[in-house]
Amino acid sequence: MTAGPEASTGAPGTAPAPPPRGAAGRLVERLLPARLGTGFRWVLASSWSTNLGDGLLLAAGPLLVASRTDDPFLVALAALLTWLPPLLFGLWAGVLTDRLDRRRLVVTVNLVRVGVLAALAAAVALDAAPIAVVLAALFLVATAETFADNTFSALVPTLVARDDLAIANARMQTAFIALNQLAGPPLGAALFAVGHAWPVAADALLVAAGVALVARVRLPERAPDHERSHVLADVAEGVRWVWHHAAVRTLVLTILIFNVTFGAAFSVLVLYAQERLGLGEVGYGLLTTTQAIGGLAGIAAYGWLTARVSLANLLRVGLVIETLTHLALALTTQAWLALGIFFVFGAHAFVWGATSVTVRQRAVPHRLQGRVGSVNLVGVFGGLVLGAGIGGALAQRYGVTAPFWFAFAGSAVFVVLIWRQLRHVAHADEQDAPAG
Secondary structure (H helix, E strand, O other), X not given: OOOOHHHHOOOHHXXXXXXXXXXXXXXXXXXXXXXXXXXXXXXXXXXXXXXXXXXXXXXHHHHHHHHHOOOHHXXXXXXXXXXXXXXXXXXXXXXXXXXXXXXXXXXXXXXXXXXXXXXXXXXXXXXXXXXXXXXXXXXXXXXXXXXXXXXXXXXXXXXXXXXXXXXHHHHHHHHHHHHHHHHHHHHHHHHHHHOOXXXXXXHHHHHHHHHHHHOOOXXXXXXXXXOOOXXXXXXXXXXXXXXXXXXXXXXXXXXXXXXXXXXXXXXXXXXXXXXXXXXXXHHHHHHHHHHHHHHHHHHHHHHHHHHHOXXXXXXXXXXXXXXXXXXXXXXXXXXXXXXXXXXXXXXXXXHHHHHHHXXXXXXXXXXXXXXXXXXXXXXXXXXXXXXXXXHHHHHHHHOOOHHHHHHXXXXXXXXXXXXXXXXXXOOHHHOOOOOO
């Protein structure tokens, strides 16, 4: 059902990489096995470049907004505008991913990002970027990123054989954690201190480099396997496929619920760090940095884990870890203990994320990868937005630990309800495909 060895053998974009030479070559082979293909290496290099650029804007964006206004509503609006595009356009992005040439779609929408970022950098440098311009630019960038990310995810199962999807997704997650979450934000803040336009311009250059890299990929040719229909019909087909595929439906529902509980707790994390743990701004940043370092530990251990633990058990253990994370944070008042919790949570988040993506990609037919991925994307951001609203209301009424207690209780109940189904989720690709 997915693009397996038969689908990729001999394809121009998936030819095995040249054999490694010397110590450096052996290191490259260990990190990026030649069997993943040169096409995947170009995709991964593009992901590294764009994720570093996104990481710069992750810090520079809020700083740029705060430099234009001190209105809390406008500051909050900036965050909302970056979360809103996946909810508004996620399903449509899935349709385009499945209808169009995926490489060209990634190139096109990322060129739009480059244009918006370059224009914003110029406006900031010329002191001609009022808050309305900044907010509009952030929304446009987030919209283009929604289309790019959904399509990018669908490239991987096109280029990589089914049995190698776990290691390929692990390498893709490395780019997100190491560059987007760990290296990018502090570098973006440092560039912002030099000049407000610098991190925005650097982001534009890095996304442009990502475009040049992914443009080198040659995908296996595929003929359309269904007649062109109305966009809403294509959206409905993707949603219907998820609904009728029990394992994938369970996986998407789990992602939705756990993003509600995560969003509730972590929406007030900055207040929790200050009021509960007694940490200042530097200490709060240390929490998120520790989480990213935990993610790197998860990356290092992922090959060892998948060789010894079934995907079903990785999913189960991960949900237990996340549930206990909320409980431990609700109970502790010690900053050092919270740092240890965040390290473990970071490792779990990487392992669970890479595993869930692999399971979904194995199960979904090639022609539906974009649409099913977009349903998953809507679940992620829908859960975050709903959870943030719940967390804010609970913290305002009952105190800063209330969202963590809610997250623990909600997660625990849900884990009990789906525990048995998770055994079958990891074998989602063995189920019969629902009628489309």
